[in-house]
Amino acid sequence: MSKVTEAQVIVALSHVIEPELHKDLVTLKMVKQIEIEDGQVNLTIMLTTPACPLKGKIEADVVGAVQTIAGVEKVTVHFDAHVPTDARLMGKMDIGVHNAVAVASGKGGVGKSTIATNLAISLALEGATVGLLDADIYGPNVPMMMGINERPKSQNNRIIPPEAHGVKLMSMGFLIGPNDPVIWRGPMIHSALRQFIQDVEWGELDYLIVDLPPGTGDASLSLAQSLSLTGAVIVTTPQQVALSDVVRGVSMFKQLQVPILGVVENMSYFVAPDTGQRYDIFGQGGGAKMAQEVGAVFMGEVPLEPQVRLGGDEGQPIVVRDPASAAAQAIRAIARQVAAAVSVQNIAADLPKFKQAPELKMV
Numbered sequence: 001m002s003k004v005t006e007a008q009v010i011v012a013l014s015h016v017i018e019p020e021l022h023k024d025l026v027t028l029k030m031v032k033q034i035e036i037e038d039g040q041v042n043l044t045i046m047l048t049t050p051a052c053p054l055k056g057k058i059e060a061d062v063v064g065a066v067q068t069i070a071g072v073e074k075v076t077v078h079f080d081a082h083v084p085t086d087a088r089l090m091g092k093m094d095i096g097v098h099n100a101v102a103v104a105s106g107k108g109g110v111g112k113s114t115i116a117t118n119l120a121i122s123l124a125l126e127g128a129t130v131g132l133l134d135a136d137i138y139g140p141n142v143p144m145m146m147g148i149n150e151r152p153k154s155q156n157n158r159i160i161p162p163e164a165h166g167v168k169l170m171s172m173g174f175l176i177g178p179n180d181p182v183i184w185r186g187p188m189i190h191s192a193l194r195q196f197i198q199d200v201e202w203g204e205l206d207y208l209i210v211d212l213p214p215g216t217g218d219a220s221l222s223l224a225q226s227l228s229l230t231g232a233v234i235v236t237t238p239q240q241v242a243l244s245d246v247v248r249g250v251s252m253f254k255q256l257q258v259p260i261l262g263v264v265e266n267m268s269y270f271v272a273p274d275t276g277q278r279y280d281i282f283g284q285g286g287g288a289k290m291a292q293e294v295g296a297v298f299m300g301e302v303p304l305e306p307q308v309r310l311g312g313d314e315g316q317p318i319v320v321r322d323p324a325s326a327a328a329q330a331i332r333a334i335a336r337q338v339a340a341a342v343s344v345q346n347i348a349a350d351l352p353k354f355k356q357a358p359e360l361k362m363v
């Protein structure tokens with residue numbers, strides 16, 4: 001039997017195309033380790049996010065390609081991940097935050113905080129390091145949704161963010177008492193945010209999810225400006241009045257040169273638990289249509305489920321409270337799309353570099 005060589009495996013892998021980056025795994029330097037023992041090939045593929053939605057396809061394509069080599073009996077694929085950094089964040093945030101993703105809407109009450117919280121936990125469940133920044137100055141309710149009652153501690157003049165469900169959290173709510181009137185002027189918002197970015201011991205974060213206040217008012221504008229954002233996820237509900245606000249939200253981010261990663265439709269439908277009948281309470285298909293109109297990716301529908309609301313009230317977000325529920329599954333899938341969109345964007349910015357990758361010699 002012919003002996004399988006590393007060069008043969010590399011050539012085989014140079015024909016496996018990363019489905020979102022449209023380049024092969026060798027050019028993208030995603031092949032981390034190759035071990036060959038007789039007919040057994042063990043590979044480690046470096047993904048651009050642990051939350052890669054196409055892990056299964058990549059695995060199948062790798063196995064398929066390597067199995068065509070004569071003498072290969074078994075192929076085992078291991079995955080590791082390295083989330084690329086948004087280069088624009090460097091220098092602006094002198095911390096280990098690699099990507100900052102805002103969750104926003106043009107309108108209040110559509111479920112931004114619910115989506116932001118569950119999105120952050122979903123990314124952590126996939127193996128990413130995640131922080132959550134509740135920048136909602138009007139109603140910072142993320143600590144409650146995360147089940148965090150304690151205030152951050154300080155150590156050596158650094159703020160230590162409390163952690164729950166594998167996510168580190170900082171909230172405007174930590175700075176103000178629950179019944180304090182909230183009157184923020186621009187400079188106050190800026191200095192609070194600067195503190196959140198520079199004085200908080202975030203550590204290395206693959207993703208910092210930022211829950212922005214509702215609307216396109218001054219507050220969210222200055223928040224979006226003082227943070228360097230990798231991208232924004234826009235949350236809407238299906239009805240027309242909410243949708244027209246999406247357009248305003250999208251144009252605000254466009255003006256600020258913050259890319260729109262995608263649009264999420266929340267409270268899309270309700271399935272009656274007793275009959276299984278689906279009700280489109282706020283209409284149907286509006287989010288997808290709106291996303292298309294503004295040229296954004298539609299990332300999915302999250303149903304209206306009483307457990308989502310209870311989870312928020314009781315500090316047990318739906319992705320941990322009831323992982324099998326349709327709402328939890330929808331948010332997990334959305335989180336993987338957000339992670340992929342961030343990686344694709346960062347790598348696309350870096351792609352000219354890959355064009356100079358040396359040609360592989362055929363063996």
Ligand SMILES: Nc1ncnc2c1ncn2[C@@H]1O[C@H](COP(=O)(O)OP(=O)(O)OP(=O)(O)O)[C@@H](O)[C@H]1O
Binds near residue numbers: 109115214267
């Ligand atoms: N899919 C859902 N199913 C059931 N309840 C939901 C769902 N999404 C959000 N909710 C509930 O709706 C209410 C509003 O949600 P949330 O606070 O996340 O909205 P928001 O957009 O952040 O609001 P605000 O603009 O005030 O910040 C909360 O009580 C939340 O638990």
Ligand SMILES: [Mg+2]
Binds near residue numbers: 141211
């Ligand atoms: Mg909110």
